[in-house]
Amino acid sequence: MNVLVFNVGSTTLKFACVDTSSGKRLTEGLIDRIGQPGGDAGDHLSAAKAALDQHRSLSVDAIGHRIVQGGAMFQTPALVTPSVIADLRTLDSFAPLHNPPARSVVEAIDEMKTGLGQVLVFDTAFFATLAPAAYRYAIPESVYVDHGVRRYGAHGTSHRFVTKHAIEYLSKRQPALASNARIVSLHLGGGASATASVGGVAVDTSMGMTPLEGLVMATRSGDIDPSVPLHLIRNAGMTADQVDRLLNKSSGLLGLCGDCDMRSILNRRDEGDDAASLAIDIYIHRLVKMIGGYVAEMGGVDALIFTAGVGENSAEIRRLATERLQHLGIKINASANQSGLSTDAVTDISDSGAAAKTLIVRTNEELEIAVQTAFIVG
Incomplete structure (x- = not known):
């Protein structure tokens, strides 16, 4: 079709x-x-x-x-x-x-x-499997029921696609993992999100009611104290719309160093730019903390996936994100990481002695959408 x-x-x-x-x-x-x-x-x-x-x-x-x-x-x-x-x-x-x-x-x-x-x-459908403990916020029941305030997630089409291909790859080597593979998938592009899944079923994700929550992104702040918008409205004279624009369009990497192109920021860092270095440090700090939390939540990890523009193409971000995770069984092969994506659906950049696989999977949201569309129409 x-x-x-x-x-x-x-x-x-x-x-x-x-x-x-x-x-x-x-x-x-x-x-x-x-x-x-x-x-x-x-x-x-x-x-x-x-x-x-x-x-x-x-x-x-x-x-x-x-x-x-x-x-x-x-x-x-x-x-x-x-x-x-x-x-x-x-x-x-x-x-x-x-x-x-x-x-x-x-x-x-x-x-x-x-x-x-x-x-x-x-995009949110992949996260319909989240338990209430993962999708509910600690707010009154009435706010959840009357206004739908809960975690919905985002990038689910991409997370579903790459997780499915990772499980196919893992199950050929370890058939027992087909139904219970513990995977952390990282969609790192202009928007960035992390998802924890077991056997292809999502159990947690970093984005919330909107795509603003979670990791540091190109122009979005990610996690922030909920009182910050109130402080800016009450004490800085900002309107709700101005705070919305600030957190969604003027924050993240752009807010930290005036640039939202990861390649440019890494080049500036290598040239000694302090703002660019800080931006990378904060980006990686948040990423490592999220991965570690999901590994703890699942009781271990069988595979870590990098996908989307930054995840697929930046060997340096992959290196920085994994170098502090060796105690969790995550270790990459430096040469394979530098070589990056192969022509295969899944590129394995794991070190031979690593307990968990580190994979690059090229996302294809269009194909996933087309396949689901064909199924419904057919």
């Missing part, structure tokens, strides 16, 4: 047409700076039409959409219907940068009457 996958951002629309029988991408592209001066499209409706126009010569069987936030109501992929769209609209506030533009594309295509089935694949 040929599935056209849409991955919508606040000002972008990435697309790829995937042949689910072979896993190959037939097309891929990006419509950028939507709604901005000089951008590729005036709005997301125009962008969706342009993407569809590019595929008129292809036989497209269905459309799959990446949706960041599915809340508690969407724990599996959903075929688009009027009621599903109405339910999706209620989740806009949980992911205000991602859900509304993605929903607008879904609605636009629905109004076009293309005859193609549309399927929503939710």
Whole structure:
């Protein structure tokens, strides 16, 4: 089946047409700076039409959409219907940068009457297996029930994909691990998250009600004292919207050193830049603490996965993140780490004597979305 996958951002629309029988991408592209001066499209409706126009010569069987936030109501992929769209609209506030533009594309295509089935694949769905101890916050029951304040996670489509491939790799070597492999997966890109899973079932994750919680990211602060926003509103005269922008768009690596490109920051650190060095130190400190906590929670670890832009491509970040984890059985081979990704689905960079495997797995969210879409439509 040929599935056209849409991955919508606040000002972008990435697309790829995937042949689910072979896993190959037939097309891929990006419509950028939507709604901005000089951008590729005036709005997301125009962008969706342009993407569809590019595929008129292809036989497209269905459309799959990446949706960041599915809340508690969407724990599996959903075929688009009027009621599903109405339910999706209620989740806009949980992911205000991602859900509304993605929903607008879904609605636009629905109004076009293309005859193609549309399927929503939710980043949060992988975390539907979390126990209340992992997803509840220590707040009154009424706030949880009435306002949906709980951990939902994010990047679940990526974590599901790389974990599945890691288990396939491990089970060929140790069949007993197929059903109980304890894995920590690290999705390290502009956004960054960590997930703990056992036998492919998520048991904890670092992102919370929104994608702001957890690790240090390119422009997001990650974990922070909840009183900080209140302090800034009460004592610095900032509005709630200003604090929102501060923590989501002006913090993280960008806030620490004025740069959010990991390659540039590492180069600056090597040249003696103190701000860049501090940014890397904080990034790694938070990462190591999260990994250690998940290993303790699972009672051990069988594999550590690096994926996404930084995780797949930065040998230095992988080295720094693992060098303090040898007491947990995690040790990498320096040469294999430096060589990085191979052409295989999974690249093993573990030291031969390590108790746990350290793996690089190239994520492919588009393929995962296409496969889930084909299953629902089929």
